[in-house]
Amino acid sequence: MTGTYRHGRTYCQATGCQARVRRAAEIELPVAWEQDREYTTLTVLVGLCAHHGREIDRRVQALLSARSVLPALLTVIDCAIQTEGDQHQRLCDLQAQLDVAEAALAAQGVENGEMAAVHEMVVMLARGPEAGGAA
């Protein structure tokens, strides 16, 4: 049994800890995890020993730090999704142009092996220089 008043003493409320309470630690819990930069917290006071008091302080700071950078991280993710969507659309457009070009080559009697080489070259160009391609 932890976090209780026993035999005239109050014990740390960390599960399994048998030490006596040394201080009241404030645990600030963000109420919402959304894109808003401003947020409110619900503060809970917990009686803890010195060790768990330091541990809770460290974890609360990490939690609040994560909450404060969340809007920036969500913005980065939104931008990445937009970029990915733009690149996907560009690739679809290029694929459609390639289909037309292949049909035109086929109509002119170009061999399948030659069309495959042209297809590979167009796909490599569509992926851009950062995708490699140097063999």
Ligand SMILES: [Zn+2]
């Ligand atoms: Zn403790």
